[in-house]
Amino acid sequence: MTKIMTVDVLSSIKGAQPSETVNQLFEVIKNADTSNNNAFNNNHNNGVSLDDLRDDVVIDSSATEKQIIIENFPKEKNGYLVVSKVIEE
Amino acid sequence: MASQIRKIHQQLMDKEITCTQLVQDKLKALKPNTHNTVNALLDDVALELAAKVDAKIKNGDSIGLLEGIPFGIKDVYMLQGTYTTASSDLLKHYKSAYTATAIQKLLDAGAIPLVKENCDSFGHGSSSENTIFGAVKNATNPNLVGGGSSGGSAVNVALDYTVFSIGGDTGGSIRQPAGYNSVYGLKPTYGRVSRYGLMAYASSTDCVGPIAKSVEDVCIVLNAMSGKDVKDQTTYASKEILETDIATTDGIKTVGYFKNFIESEAIHPDIKSSFLAAIEKIKAKGIAVKALDFFDANTLVSTYYTLAMAETASNLSRLDGTNYGNRIEAENLKETYAVTRSKNFSEETKRRIVGGNQVLSQGFSDEIYLKGLKLRDQISENFENDFKEVDIILSPVTPNTPPKIGDSLKDPMAMYLSDAYTVGFSLGELPTLTVPQGTATGLQITAAKHNDELVLKFANFLKDTI
Numbered sequence: 001m002t003k004i005m006t007v008d009v010l011s012s013i014k015g016a017q018p019s020e021t022v023n024q025l026f027e028v029i030k031n032a033d034t035s036n037n038n039a040f041n042n043n044h045n046n047g048v049s050l051d052d053l054r055d056d057v058v059i060d061s062s063a064t065e066k067q068i069i070i071e072n073f074p075k076e077k078n079g080y081l082v083v084s085k086v087i088e089e
Numbered sequence: 090m091a092s093q094i095r096k097i098h099q100q101l102m103d104k105e106i107t108c109t110q111l112v113q114d115k116l117k118a119l120k121p122n123t124h125n126t127v128n129a130l131l132d133d134v135a136l137e138l139a140a141k142v143d144a145k146i147k148n149g150d151s152i153g154l155l156e157g158i159p160f161g162i163k164d165v166y167m168l169q170g171t172y173t174t175a176s177s178d179l180l181k182h183y184k185s186a187y188t189a190t191a192i193q194k195l196l197d198a199g200a201i202p203l204v205k206e207n208c209d210s211f212g213h214g215s216s217s218e219n220t221i222f223g224a225v226k227n228a229t230n231p232n233l234v235g236g237g238s239s240g241g242s243a244v245n246v247a248l249d250y251t252v253f254s255i256g257g258d259t260g261g262s263i264r265q266p267a268g269y270n271s272v273y274g275l276k277p278t279y280g281r282v283s284r285y286g287l288m289a290y291a292s293s294t295d296c297v298g299p300i301a302k303s304v305e306d307v308c309i310v311l312n313a314m315s316g317k318d319v320k321d322q323t324t325y326a327s328k329e330i331l332e333t334d335i336a337t338t339d340g341i342k343t344v345g346y347f348k349n350f351i352e353s354e355a356i357h358p359d360i361k362s363s364f365l366a367a368i369e370k371i372k373a374k375g376i377a378v379k380a381l382d383f384f385d386a387n388t389l390v391s392t393y394y395t396l397a398m399a400e401t402a403s404n405l406s407r408l409d410g411t412n413y414g415n416r417i418e419a420e421n422l423k424e425t426y427a428v429t430r431s432k433n434f435s436e437e438t439k440r441r442i443v444g445g446n447q448v449l450s451q452g453f454s455d456e457i458y459l460k461g462l463k464l465r466d467q468i469s470e471n472f473e474n475d476f477k478e479v480d481i482i483l484s485p486v487t488p489n490t491p492p493k494i495g496d497s498l499k500d501p502m503a504m505y506l507s508d509a510y511t512v513g514f515s516l517g518e519l520p521t522l523t524v525p526q527g528t529a530t531g532l533q534i535t536a537a538k539h540n541d542e543l544v545l546k547f548a549n550f551l552k553d554t555i
Contacts, residue, residue, distance in 0.1 A: 010446040011402065012409065012423075013439055014431035021501045022398070022444040026457050028391035034463040048322040061186075064169065068186040075416060 092305035093252050094158050101146060101157050108142040108157040112201060115159045118250050119204055124231065125223040126241035126250065128164045129172050129205040135159065138201045155313055156199030161245045161254035163238075164205040165212060166192050166297075167286035175288050176220035177210040179414040179433035189286020190321065191255065191297045191314040198313045203251055207241030210435050211405065212259050212290040214238050215504050216497040217266070219437045224494045228270040233491040236266030239300065243270040246300045253301040253310050259290045260393050261486075261511025263298045267523040268486035268531035273548070274300040275307050278539050279518035280325050282311075283318035291400035294393075294515040304548045307522070308335065311541065327539070335546040344368075344376055344547075345479035347383040350510055355386065356488045360528045364485050367527040370555045371483075381475055381482070384468060386509035392468065393512035394441075394505055395448055395461040402445025405438070440501065465516050472517040476537040481547050484510050484533045486523050491530070520544045526555055 008016040061069070100106045112135050119127050142157035162168060165175050167185035174180045188196070196202070209219040217225035217240025225235030228247035235244045239256030243266035246254050256263040258276040267274025275298045282297040289295060299310035308330055317326045346368065351361055372378050384392075410416030410429030419428045434442070448458040475482060487507055497504040510533065514521040520541040523531045532551070536543040 005450070007443045007446055008427070010450060011439075011442050012406070012426040012430050013434065013442065014424075014427040016431070016439055016443045018443060018447055019440045019501075021505070022394070022440060022447075024502065025391040025394050025505065026444075026448065028387050029395050029457050029461050029464065032388055032391075032460065032464055034460055034467065052322075054319040054322065065186045068170065068184050072184055072186065072413070 090303045092303050092309070093301070094154060094306050094309050097158060097252065098152070098154050098156075101142070101152065104146065108139040108146070108201075109136065111157070112136055112139040112159055112203070115203055115250060118248075119245070124226040124228065124235065124244050124248065126207050126225055126235070126245045127204050128174055128176060128207050128222050128241070131168075131171060131202050131204060135201050135203050142199065142201075153199050154309060155195065157201060158199075158252050159201045159203045160195065161204045161206045161242055161251035162192060162202055163208050163242050163254070163256050165208060165257055165288040166255065167288075168192055168202060168205070171205060173205070173288065174221075175211045176208050176222055177433065177435070177438070178221055179408050179410075179429075181221065181415060183413065185286075187286065190283035190318045192286065194314050194316075195255070195310070200313075204245065206239070206245060206254060208257075209238035209240070209262075210438055211288065211401065212238040212257060212262055213401070213435070213437045213441055214497070215261070215265060215507055216492065216494075217241060218494065218498055219435050226494065227491055230491075232493055234269070234494050234497065236269035236491060238262040238266075239274075240266045242300050243267050243272055243274060246270070246272045246302060253299055253306055255310075255314075256298060256300050257287055257290075258296045258298055258515070259294050260397060260515045261508050263296075263300060264486055264511050264521060264523040264533060265508070265530075267300055267525070269491045271525035271531065272300055272302055273304060273307050273525065274298065274523045275311060275541075275544070276515070276521050277311060277315070277541050278520045280323045281327050281520070281539075281541060282314045283316070283321040283324050285318055285320035289400075289404040291397035292404065293400060294397065294518070296515075304335070304524075304545055304552070305332065308332070308545050325539075327541075330542045330545060334542055335549055338376075338546065338550045340543065341480045341547055341550065342377060343379055343479045344371055344481045344483055345379045345381045345475060346483050348380045349383055349385060350484055353386060353488065353509075355506065355509070356485070357490065360485050360488065360490075360530065363528045364532070367532065367555045368483070374550075374554055379479055381479070383471065384513065386506060388464065389468070389513045389516075390505050390509055392461050392464040393508070393516055394444070395457060396465060396516075398441045398445035399449050399458050399461075400445070402442045402449065405442055437501070468513060468516050469518075472519060472537075480536065480543065482535040484535070485528050485530065486510060486533050487530045489530075522548055524548050524551055526551055
């Protein structure tokens with residue numbers, strides 16, 4: 001995809017603009033020297049080992065949990081989530 | 090200060106006080122919300138649990154150490170059936186469907202939740218002013234900020250409104266408010282405490298930790314919350330830290346500090362001189378002290394914010410008024426997302442989401458985001474090398490004393506730079522404790538990864554040293 005997306009579209013925030021202050025932080029990174037570092041090390045590799053994966057099982061939510069999830073729906077009709085209008089593009 | 094938890098436990102066992110009376114007194118103190126620390130009081134559940142503890146005691150049953158101890162919860166943790174707002178308009182009416190693992194472990198131990206505590210919205214801030222519930226006021230001087238993002242939690246502990254509180258620390262959000270309000274605050278090693286049920290800010294540095302008035306209480310609460318959790322696969326199994334393990338300074342021979350933190354022009358002269366005085370007192374006890382080189386403040390802060398913004402942009406993308414949150418209707422679904430997020434997120438949150446999407450977008454990720462990751466690796470490597478030479482790294486918590494309420498929001502760069510001494514340890518995933526000693530905003534004690542025990546041990550040593 002070659003379409004250029006502006007930050008307000010990327011962020012789904014109407015009228016959003018890049019911040020000058022935040023850009024200053026990014027400039028520091030752009031100018032930093034990382035030449036001594038050839039590859040990612042394992043320092044913050046928190047991935048779980050294959051031997052330690054959790055069981056692939058479906059855990060049913062409690063009745064209370066289900067009830068609260070429904071209460072939290074921004075809009076609900078007959079127990080279903082209601083959206084404004086489907087995107088048609 | 091001695092352990093508040095042990096003191097109250099004894100009073101309950103000796104029937105000097107009832108748990109109901111204790112909880113009522115704390116709720117009464119919290120109710121006027123004098124320092125804007127309260128997002129929601131949990132009166133009903135707290136009193137119901139207190140009555141159960143009283144019934145047990147009356148029955149002659151023994152109770153656990155944390156049973157009946159009232160505590161506070163930063164308003165980013167799920168507690169089933171309570172509102173979890175993240176101090177935001179977007180989630181003002183969001184009710185937790187389930188309970189966070191760390192909080193559940195405290196409930197299982199019998200601790201009593203009193204209050205959901207004010208904080209910076211989604212953890213986005215260092216002053217607890219970025220909130221819809223009013224700026225948190227400092228416990229000592231109400232004209233100053235309470236610090237952030239776990240400001241409400243630190244202030245509640247400092248004012249004895251809670252016995253301990255559970256904060257969240259992504260780049261300093263437990264340690265800095267603890268320092269600003271003269272209490273203890275621990276960011277454990279990343280992964281020691283499960284993040285399940287903590288509203289995600291930057292998942293790779295988010296940590297759950299206690300704020301309390303003594304090393305002993307920090308230790309008790311840490312032990313209760315720690316452990317492997319299948320619901321957070323970054324967690325690891327850890328051993329209980331015994332009081333006897335942290336009573337002596339065995340194993341601490343050398344302490345290091347970062348020269349550039351202290352030589353920086355940004356540090357307040359009083360914080361600098363009191364830090365150096367503390368170093369002299371440590372030396373006088375026969376511990377070797379080594380000055381270390383470290384990354385400059387600009388690189389640390391920029392690396393942290395680049396990565397944290399990228400992660401928060403991703404984590405908060407679900408908050409769109411359809412999956413979660415207060416919806417504002419517009420002409421179509423896309424517009425509804427955009428308007429909902431524009432109106433319901435604070436300026437600071439929007440700044441971070443936009444920044445995150447900038448660095449993750451095509452053409453920018455290589456020169457900013459991926460480079461930020463490389464810098465993080467270098468920072469971690471630097472720590473690994475340091476801990477071959479020293480056992481503990483000691484630092485000030487902040488370069489300056491707490492700002493006046495209103496000042497941080499006007500100058501976001503000053504706020505970001507105020508995190509210069511805390512963010513590095515977050516990127517390194519290291520256990521770091523703020524102690525209310527040594528400088529006006531305390532000291533940070535850091536040890537190598539997984540060595541939380543050594544941090545607490547050194548904190549005990551400092552109690553008698555400075």
